Amino acid sequence: MFEEYDVIVVGAGHAGCEAAAAAANMGSKVLLVTMNMHTIAQMSCNPAMGGVAKGQIVREVDALGGQSGIISDRTMIQFRMLNRSKGPAMWSPRCQSDRQMFANEWRETLEKTPNVDFWQDMVRELIVKDGRAVGVKTNLGIEIMAKSVVLTNGTFLNGLIHIGEKNFGGGRTGERAATGITEQLVTLGFEAGRMKTGTPPRVDGRSLNYELMEEQPGDEVPGKFSYADTTSLTHQRSCWITYTNQDVHDILKTGFDKSPMFSGRIKGLGPRYCPSVEDKINRFADKDRHQIFVEPEGWNTVEVYVNGFSTSLPEDIQLKALRKISGFENVKMFRPGYAIEYDYFPPTQLKLTLETHLIENLYFAGQINGTTGYEEAACQGLMAGMNAHLKIREQNPFVLKRSEAYIGVLIDDLINKGTEEPYRMFTSRAEYRTLLRQDNADIRLTERSHAVGLADDKRLENVRRKIAQTAELVAELMKIKVAPEVVNSQLDDYRTSPIKDKTTLHQLLKRPQLTMQEIRKIQPQFSDYLDGFEEDAIEQTEIHVKYDSYIEKEQMMVDKMSRMEDLAIVGNFNYDKVQALSFEGREKLKKAKPQTIGQASRISGVSPSDISVLMIHIGR
CATH class of the missing domain: 3.50.50.60 (FAD/NAD(P)-binding domain)
Incomplete structure (x- = not known):
């Protein structure tokens, strides 16, 4: 067949x-x-x-x-x-x-x-x-x-x-x-x-009072994910923010004895960074409210996703608690939240x-x-x-x-x-x-x-053009100089210090107060020059200029780590003497007894900063 x-x-x-x-x-x-x-x-x-x-x-x-x-x-x-x-x-x-x-x-x-x-x-x-x-x-x-x-x-x-x-x-x-x-x-x-994981209830957007919530609109100039020729949004739907309160928490607590999480019926471990609402109330008892994101499920549906209210409590308790949230007083539920193992x-x-x-x-x-x-x-x-x-x-x-x-x-x-x-x-x-x-x-x-053989020729052509345009723009910024008498009044407007001698646009762009948009205004001729370049290349140029020293330092760390991947750690290394190590990192290192820096960097609970500290001590 x-x-x-x-x-x-x-x-x-x-x-x-x-x-x-x-x-x-x-x-x-x-x-x-x-x-x-x-x-x-x-x-x-x-x-x-x-x-x-x-x-x-x-x-x-x-x-x-x-x-x-x-x-x-x-x-x-x-x-x-x-x-x-x-x-x-x-x-x-x-x-x-x-x-x-x-x-x-x-x-x-x-x-x-x-x-x-x-x-x-x-x-x-x-x-x-x-x-x-x-x-x-x-x-x-x-x-x-x-x-x-x-x-x-x-x-x-x-x-x-x-x-x-x-x-x-x-x-x-x-x-x-x-x-x-x-x-x-x-x-x-x-x-x-x-x-285990969980999901919140879905509700009827027609039953919500958005006037009691905070609007969360999209970006004024929306971006996109793909480097390919997809189009950006021309109009958007807003999300909304509201909060739980003590009344919500009190109602949810009445169902804790029926919660599969607290009763032990669920054996699997859940996501630490996206806990259920009952877990948040239990773990963060000192907080009197938790944020709820009200998210529409599409252009042409009234269904709403209640982000932040993941729960596996009985459905009647879910509904009672939801109706105590500001804007949810008359909410109708499409389906309850649940947990899954x-x-x-x-x-x-x-x-x-x-x-x-x-x-x-x-x-x-x-x-x-x-x-x-x-x-x-x-x-x-x-x-x-x-x-x-x-x-x-x-x-x-x-x-x-x-x-x-x-x-x-x-x-x-x-x-x-x-x-x-x-x-x-x-x-x-x-x-x-x-x-x-x-x-x-x-x-x-x-x-x-x-x-x-996966990325196609057009994608490769696009990225090579972006790299070439970025290099050309960086070179141009380093070439163009501006005089103090021409730009100092504008620099004062942007609340950044004046220059004493002729300075390149490259040096000005490094200043945190100035973006490529300000550089365009400072030097109109350069602004005209930019019209022939793609936005991706312009953004890449600005990031490259502003952060080149940080990027260079991190690349040096990459090269250093590559050389030190097999750097040996002596068998009797005393981690207790390295006070800058995190407590968890120190305990995990003592237990695992890694033989190399590379091995140590892969131990769960040993953070990148712990490895940096360890490298310094081994270097010493």
Whole structure:
């Protein structure tokens, strides 16, 4: 019935979609197996892409030739660049998405990809011969053969949904759980564990009083994720902010005895950085309110996502508590929030390519590896799909270093440190975040991806033009000088000190009070010159000029770490004498007794700053 495929991808969430698209666009014959063709790329939780560090990942996926950035641009209803008040290393793009459009756009994209076939069924078993994955068996009893298999099962492996004292099998509300794969993998020698996540109730936007909430509009000039020729938004939908209060907390507490989390019915660990509302009340008892983000689910729907109110309490208590929130007094609920437990496999069982150690040509990507978030899943799917394609063609693997991408940080953390709670990316996890900015992901990654056959020629041409234009603009800024008598009055207007001698525009742009916009006004001829350049190159030039010393220092640290990767730590090193180490870092180092700096840097709980301190002491 089926031909042999190059790659079978199991699961059509964010990881599965990126894996299928990447392998197919590189030339592999791909079969995407999903239990429901109508829920491809479903946004199971909040209808949004990006955010702090997550936005950088979406831009990296796009720079590599993935699809998440393009699809986000086509389906967003609001765009915001977060952390604009901070340095560019912290700038993080985020969009509010139209949930239904996002899923539809992904399905259409995959259907238009020539090398992708689809099959709606549940995979209950892998076909393994001589320690190698060679296919799958489905619930219908069909055997489908392949040269490699990528598992992206999300929350479906033995998924169990909890609402109050009720629980039932499911991978997502209204969808059944997947069974069989965990049990087989355990018999093959894999270690498995349980995790949990949750989602808030969805409510009827017509029943909300927005006049009692704070409006959160999008950026005046909305940006986008993709480096490709997608278009920016011309109009946007606002989100809104409100808060819980003591009345809300008191009502929620009445259901704590029925909470599956507090009663012990949920065994899996939940995400520390996105806790349920009952967990927040319990852990932060001193706070009298918590922020609630009121997020529309699309252009043409009244459904609203209550971000910040994730819960698994009984549905009647959820509704009573919601109605005590300002603006929610008459709220109607579409469906309650719930918690879900699911199987995952500690990612220390994987190679850096996301291929498993135990079974050759078997890859894991997404929540099966203990991560949380669409963006974390998408980038793993992309990397697994790329490496599955390269492996069966006996080509070199595609691996990103920590100094090259947030994707490299994520995978290195998972493989070397593992995770006992749902892993979420933060900028603080990256020790080289000045290099890993959202604005330069294409410069960092597109050429590498093009070399292995994923990023196309047009993307490479675009990034080379951006690099050339940036170099030309930097040279021009260094060449043009302005005299004190011409610019000092303007500098005074911008509240920056006057100049005494002729000064280059390059030197002026380094000042924190001046942006490229002010430089245009100071030197109108240069402003005319800029008209021939693309906005990406102009932004890149400004960042390069303002932060070149920081970028240079961080690059020196990268080079230093590369040289010191194998720097030995003496066996009896006394960590207690190094007072600048964090308490957790010191305890973990004493327990693990790493032999090298490289090994120490990968121990869970040892931060980048701990490693810097350790390097200084070893240098001494």
